[in-house]
Amino acid sequence: MVEYTLRRVLSFIPTIIITLTSIFFITRMIPGSPIAALIGHQAVGAEQIEAISSDLGLDKSLIDQYLEWLPAVLTGDFGTSLFYEDSVVQVVMDRFPVTLYLTVFSMILTILVGIPLGIYASIRRGRIADYASNVFSSLGMAMPSFWLGFLLIILFAVTLDWLPASGYRSPDFGIWEWLKRLILPVLAQSLAQIGLVVRMTRASMIDVLDQEYITMARAKGLPESRVVLKHALKNAMTQISTVVGLTFALGLGGSVIIENVFALPGLGQLITIAAVRRDYAMLEGGIFYLTLVALIVNLAVDLAYAYFNPRIRHTG
Amino acid sequence: MNLVDIRNLEVQFPGATEPLTVIDDLSLNILPGEILGLVGESGCGKSMLARSIMGLVPSPGNVSKGQIFFGDLDLLTLDEPSRRSLRGNQISIILQEPMTTLNPVYTIGNQIEEVLKEHRPDMKRSERRQLVIQLMKQTGIPSPEARIHQYPHELSGGIRQRVAIAMALVGGKVQLLIADEPTTALDVTIQAQILKLFVELQKEHQMSLLLITHDLGVIAQTAHRVAVMYAGRLVEVAHVEELFDNPRHPYTRGLLHSLPRPGSHSRKQPMPSIPGTVPSPGAIPQGCAFYDRCGFRDDKQCLNERPNLEEGATEHWVSCHFAAEIPPFKVNSSDEVTP
Amino acid sequence: MSKKVFHTTLKRPGIRRWRLNGMLIAGLCLLLPLAVIAVFASWLSFLDPLSIDASSQLLPPSWNHPFGTDNFGRDVLARTVYGAQVSLRVGLGSMLLTAFFGVFFGVISGWYRWADAIIGRFTDSLMIFPGFVLAIMIMAAIGPSEFNVIISVTVLYVPQVIRTVRASIVEFRSAEFVDAARTIGVGDFRLLFVHIFPKAAGPVMVQLSFGFAWAVLVEAGLSFLGLGTPPPAPSWGNMIAEARDFIRSAWWMITIPGGMITLAVLGLNLIGDGLRDMLDPRLKDRGVL
Numbered sequence: 001m002v003e004y005t006l007r008r009v010l011s012f013i014p015t016i017i018i019t020l021t022s023i024f025f026i027t028r029m030i031p032g033s034p035i036a037a038l039i040g041h042q043a044v045g046a047e048q049i050e051a052i053s054s055d056l057g058l059d060k061s062l063i064d065q066y067l068e069w070l071p072a073v074l075t076g077d078f079g080t081s082l083f084y085e086d087s088v089v090q091v092v093m094d095r096f097p098v099t100l101y102l103t104v105f106s107m108i109l110t111i112l113v114g115i116p117l118g119i120y121a122s123i124r125r126g127r128i129a130d131y132a133s134n135v136f137s138s139l140g141m142a143m144p145s146f147w148l149g150f151l152l153i154i155l156f157a158v159t160l161d162w163l164p165a166s167g168y169r170s171p172d173f174g175i176w177e178w179l180k181r182l183i184l185p186v187l188a189q190s191l192a193q194i195g196l197v198v199r200m201t202r203a204s205m206i207d208v209l210d211q212e213y214i215t216m217a218r219a220k221g222l223p224e225s226r227v228v229l230k231h232a233l234k235n236a237m238t239q240i241s242t243v244v245g246l247t248f249a250l251g252l253g254g255s256v257i258i259e260n261v262f263a264l265p266g267l268g269q270l271i272t273i274a275a276v277r278r279d280y281a282m283l284e285g286g287i288f289y290l291t292l293v294a295l296i297v298n299l300a301v302d303l304a305y306a307y308f309n310p311r312i313r314h315t316g
Numbered sequence: 317m318n319l320v321d322i323r324n325l326e327v328q329f330p331g332a333t334e335p336l337t338v339i340d341d342l343s344l345n346i347l348p349g350e351i352l353g354l355v356g357e358s359g360c361g362k363s364m365l366a367r368s369i370m371g372l373v374p375s376p377g378n379v380s381k382g383q384i385f386f387g388d389l390d391l392l393t394l395d396e397p398s399r400r401s402l403r404g405n406q407i408s409i410i411l412q413e414p415m416t417t418l419n420p421v422y423t424i425g426n427q428i429e430e431v432l433k434e435h436r437p438d439m440k441r442s443e444r445r446q447l448v449i450q451l452m453k454q455t456g457i458p459s460p461e462a463r464i465h466q467y468p469h470e471l472s473g474g475i476r477q478r479v480a481i482a483m484a485l486v487g488g489k490v491q492l493l494i495a496d497e498p499t500t501a502l503d504v505t506i507q508a509q510i511l512k513l514f515v516e517l518q519k520e521h522q523m524s525l526l527l528i529t530h531d532l533g534v535i536a537q538t539a540h541r542v543a544v545m546y547a548g549r550l551v552e553v554a555h556v557e558e559l560f561d562n563p564r565h566p567y568t569r570g571l572l573h574s575l576p577r578p579g580s581h582s583r584k585q586p587m588p589s590i591p592g593t594v595p596s597p598g599a600i601p602q603g604c605a606f607y608d609r610c611g612f613r614d615d616k617q618c619l620n621e622r623p624n625l626e627e628g629a630t631e632h633w634v635s636c637h638f639a640a641e642i643p644p645f646k647v648n649s650s651d652e653v654t655p
Numbered sequence: 656m657s658k659k660v661f662h663t664t665l666k667r668p669g670i671r672r673w674r675l676n677g678m679l680i681a682g683l684c685l686l687l688p689l690a691v692i693a694v695f696a697s698w699l700s701f702l703d704p705l706s707i708d709a710s711s712q713l714l715p716p717s718w719n720h721p722f723g724t725d726n727f728g729r730d731v732l733a734r735t736v737y738g739a740q741v742s743l744r745v746g747l748g749s750m751l752l753t754a755f756f757g758v759f760f761g762v763i764s765g766w767y768r769w770a771d772a773i774i775g776r777f778t779d780s781l782m783i784f785p786g787f788v789l790a791i792m793i794m795a796a797i798g799p800s801e802f803n804v805i806i807s808v809t810v811l812y813v814p815q816v817i818r819t820v821r822a823s824i825v826e827f828r829s830a831e832f833v834d835a836a837r838t839i840g841v842g843d844f845r846l847l848f849v850h851i852f853p854k855a856a857g858p859v860m861v862q863l864s865f866g867f868a869w870a871v872l873v874e875a876g877l878s879f880l881g882l883g884t885p886p887p888a889p890s891w892g893n894m895i896a897e898a899r900d901f902i903r904s905a906w907w908m909i910t911i912p913g914g915m916i917t918l919a920v921l922g923l924n925l926i927g928d929g930l931r932d933m934l935d936p937r938l939k940d941r942g943v944l
Binding site for chain 3: 015018019021022027028139141142144146147150153154158249250251252254256257271272274275276278291294
Binding site: 212218221222308 | 402422483
């Protein structure tokens with residue numbers, strides 16, 4: 001297990017370089033100069049444009065730009081945002097906690113609701129509870145999360161007036177002030193994830209429950225709860241942990257929209273604004289850190305997978 | 317006094333139009349301390365019978381009629397907790413495929429010990445460990461102290477099956493051990509060792525063994541009594557010598573004919589076999605279930621009337637309309653298997 | 656062999672096919688009306704989705720405007736129908752492109768080891784990103800337009816199809832009929848696309864129908880953020896974005912396009928489920944899709 005962990009962590013380094021490289025080439029290889037976005041519709045002389053270009057290093061070849069850029073970002077320097085006029089990393093770090101709270105809370109909710117519901121559906125296979133959970137998860141996966149967000153706002157903020165419709169306060173303002181602004185975003189973000197986790201949990205549990213060792217566990221006289229929760233669940237967890245990791249990546253993508261709906265000042269909002277303004281440095285930094293979170297979660301999932309599956313642990 | 321007494325058992329599965337009967341009006345007893353062989357082709361309901369005794373008929377199947385007595389207890393009327401307290405404790409089962417019957421994500425020590433945790437909650441951890449190791453020794457697992465920390469995928473098929481046996485016996489109060497094709501998945505050399513182990517353990521623990529197999533060779537080596545099953549019913553029950561010397565049911569005779577014997581067949585002749593296959597539940601003929609494949613049938617009685625299991629000679633039960641008329645059994649008269 | 660017979664008696668006899676096909680039928684029932692109305696919109700005499708009418712702003716649903724009007728007095732029904740066209744075009748367009756590139760590169764990378772290394776590296780580096788983030792990145796680079804949404808959905812989804820196709824091709828690489836075809840001199844191209852790929856087409860079909868649903872969601876999301884279909888052209892996503900300031904006063908502006916997305920995605924997912932279960936019920940258990 002130690003060796004496996006080590007190997008897996010080491011393989012992280014090339015992944016990060018690949019990520020950065022992809023980000024660089026996707027954002028810069030395609031036509032559309034950030035200068036145009038920067039100066040807007042003002043009439044500007046050619047000299048001035050040239051000056052800005054060389055300022056930003058845009059007059060060099062793409063490869064030269066890349067070779068300068070990569071070492072810089074690897075040491076944590078994504079340059080300066082064109083619009084915030086502040087170090088990209090600084091801006092990103094200010095926004096980072098909001099996104100983290102949103103994704104982590106919705107992930108926790110997803111796991112706490114999705115896995116038990118999926119297990120329950122699997123043991124009630126073909127009965128009403130199973131169908132009900134199927135309808136629930138299908139609807140959850142079909143509803144766009146941002147629309148669900150508005151529906152929640154209409155219900156809980158506008159009609160019932162229980163929770164604020166949007167905005168954010170840091171925990172310094174008090175736990176409740178902080179939490180109550182996160183409840184609706186977390187709910188909106190979680191529903192689709194829960195749907196996915198319910199379905200995958202159910203499918204892998206059903207797969208496992210048909211195995212001979214489950215019959216054997218029953219034949220040993222174990223109560224059904226132990227058969228399901230000890231023998232079936234741990235086997236199903238190998239698949240479920242993969243799905244949970246996948247869901248997390250999905251959720252990070254979804255958080256971009258949710259932050260826009262609820263006006264949460266997180267990374268997602270930052271990325272959208274940077275994308276609309278073509279603030280490349282900001283976009284690159286924002287996307288990198290968001291992706292980094294996804295990668296770390298992926299790593300954690302792989303390790304969890306190895307933990308649940310002794311065959312991986314031993315053979316690598 | 318019987319250890320197990322099955323009376324008129326019927327097991328059904330819901331079908332598209334009407335329920336499918338996989339075990340039909342089956343009565344059978346198991347005596348204390350005997351090895352009862354249960355033979356029949358695959359799909360004839362042997363495993364379902366085993367699972368009925370265990371109370372583990374897979375959903376949506378269910379026992380629709382009959383009684384199963386274990387000593388004085390009618391198993392089918394017991395509530396789930398009391399049935400569970402018997403399972404793995406007084407009635408144990410070993411399944412065919414040792415590869416798939418052990419849970420891949422737990423150590424074998426954990427899986428054997430679990431039985432004790434469930435049925436002997438008073439035992440201390442160290443006592444449990446000791447007992448597990450002792451059982452593993454008894455079932456012939458080398459260096460058990462090291463093996464308890466291993467996972468199933470690290471063990472060979474033979475050792476895995478020994479683990480399954482240890483798991484079945486560790487409760488210490490086993491009166492009935494059901495072995496469902498315990499050697500089918502193993503190499504031939506290992507098969508013999510495991511069978512020998514079964515016979516030894518059966519004597520040592522003074523338990524009854526219900527040995528399910530489709531291999532008459534295994535039965536001949538180990539069983540005291542034999543029950544032959546066909547399409548969800550018993551067709552013949554007798555002591556092992558009697559059954560091999562004087563089989564009365566055409567199906568039993570077919571099975572015996574298709575048993576390879578050294579020197580009994582010319583190499584040029586094909587191995588005799590019973591033509592056709594077991595009818596699937598729902599497609600069983602109205603009369604005798606073996607009608608389509610029988611060499612002795614007539615078109616009136618056999619086609620329309622289902623034969624009952626009747627005691628022809630002492631302790632020799634047959635369900636065939638022609639049980640008395642069929643000529644004495646000769647090994648080489650294999651032409652009789654063709655209908 | 657003989658074990659199989661035993662298991663058929665153990666497991667519930669007869670897989671309930673009607674229920675599985677039921678999903679396909681339910682999906683088609685949800686989707687077909689939407690698709691038909693969208694396709695024949697110009698013949699069905701809807702109002703002009705772009706015509707602004709200051710005198711009829713924010714009217715609730717009525718006989719003249721069954722889905723009400725928006726803040727510019729535009730007919731929400733007409734906009735919804737034309738929005739359906741956008742979703743259909745994006746879904747269909749991106750899935751056609753995805754099918755083409757996915758199958759082509761998937762087959763190549765499953766067959767030629769040298770290509771596998773290159774294509775594999777490429778798909779891996781795209782799949783690192785959380786899907787929607789990659790879409791935003793691409794849209795930021797190439798600018799908001801309906802066609803660009805098709806491009807970015809394609810880029811996002813092609814790697815998944817490549818993987819599926821590659822896996823089936825690898826499975827067939829050593830199959831006997833392949834050796835047989837080779838010995839009688841069938842060329843690589845013919846072998847791959849005529850003999851091998853059709854056997855692997857099922858999972859791709861399933862994947863594409865889920866991809867279609869996903870494309871509808873991505874288009875809506877991007878348009879909502881202002882990175883997809885640019886206004887004033889109606890798309891379900893930008894209709895929701897425009898409606899956000901009126902959630903207190905005009906519920907119909909926001910509920911209707913969102914409801915449509917939900918129905919369309921639900922229908923498409925049901926079709927995908929139905930197809931998958933018809934093709935191979937085991938795929939679900941293997942968690943392939």
